[in-house]
Amino acid sequence: MGEPKPSIHRDADHESAHDGAVRARTATPRLHRHVGARDGLPLHLVFDADDTLWDSNIHFLEAEAEFVAALVAAGAGTHETVRSTMRRRELEIIRSHGYGREPYVVLMRRVAAELAPAMARAALAAAAERIGAHLMGRHCELLPGVEATIAALAGRHRLALFTKGRRDEQLRKLERSGLGRHFSHVEVSPEKDDAAYRRLVEAAALDPARAFMIGNSPRSDINPALRAGLRAVFIPHPHTWELEHEEVDFGDERVTVLSNFRALLEIF
Numbered sequence: 001m002g003e004p005k006p007s008i009h010r011d012a013d014h015e016s017a018h019d020g021a022v023r024a025r026t027a028t029p030r031l032h033r034h035v036g037a038r039d040g041l042p043l044h045l046v047f048d049a050d051d052t053l054w055d056s057n058i059h060f061l062e063a064e065a066e067f068v069a070a071l072v073a074a075g076a077g078t079h080e081t082v083r084s085t086m087r088r089r090e091l092e093i094i095r096s097h098g099y100g101r102e103p104y105v106v107l108m109r110r111v112a113a114e115l116a117p118a119m120a121r122a123a124l125a126a127a128a129e130r131i132g133a134h135l136m137g138r139h140c141e142l143l144p145g146v147e148a149t150i151a152a153l154a155g156r157h158r159l160a161l162f163t164k165g166r167r168d169e170q171l172r173k174l175e176r177s178g179l180g181r182h183f184s185h186v187e188v189s190p191e192k193d194d195a196a197y198r199r200l201v202e203a204a205a206l207d208p209a210r211a212f213m214i215g216n217s218p219r220s221d222i223n224p225a226l227r228a229g230l231r232a233v234f235i236p237h238p239h240t241w242e243l244e245h246e247e248v249d250f251g252d253e254r255v256t257v258l259s260n261f262r263a264l265l266e267i268f
């Protein structure tokens with residue numbers, strides 16, 4: 001089971017702030033008891049960016065749908081064979097270029113060159129460029145309630161941003177978001193694994209017992225944060241990238257699941 005329970009997904013977009021603590025039995029009471037939030041001292045809240053603060057993966061899904069359709073229409077294969085070539089090449093590109101939009105454009109170029117029938121080579125190369133340019137330029141819309149919630153939390157706690165990908169790309173998105181001033185520490189890492197979390201704890205001077213990682217990805221936000229001794233708030237996003245799915249131990253008292261971003265104000 002790599003995904004959160006379906007009910008969480010279904011609720012993600014339309015639940016009100018007051019219904020935010022999906023799993024009340026594991027959320028607020030334990031949170032307060034264990035972190036000592038009632039002592040009134042600020043907590044360290046570390047935020048993921050893509051699909052936590054703003055939409056991101058949906059842009060890749062839409063680019064891919066358009067690109068695959070163009071390849072299939074040109075006789076480059078079926079939807080299944082084209083997609084499986086993309087998944088295979090994607091892993092290579094991640095290793096050589098990292099995560100992000102620029103690497104995805106490289107991926108489309110390579111797959112177009114690899115699969116295009118001779119007659120359609122130029123047209124598919126042009127399609128990769130056109131779809132890639134659109135992907136690169138897309139604005140990442142803030143998710144509902146993010147702006148006001150981050151501003152309110154910044155008045156009470158110390159906020160940090162911890163995101164994965166290419167530094168220039170992620171910092172550009174942060175700048176466009178207008179949220180940058182709320183974060184006292186911003187870190188972009190090529191990967192968010194255990195070692196990266198250990199570096200973060202050091203660099204951001206986090207007290208693990210008072211620190212929470214908040215994000216949509218079990219693989220990059222929740223599980224490695226727990227292994228690094230932090231607590232975690234999981235806010236599922238319906239379009240989370242398949243490579244970010246992983247089993248989460250919902251029985252772990254350090255994990256809180258919320259159905260929407262505004263609900264953070266109820267627990268912090």
Ligand SMILES: [Mg+2]
Binds near residue numbers: 049051215
């Ligand atoms: Mg994310």
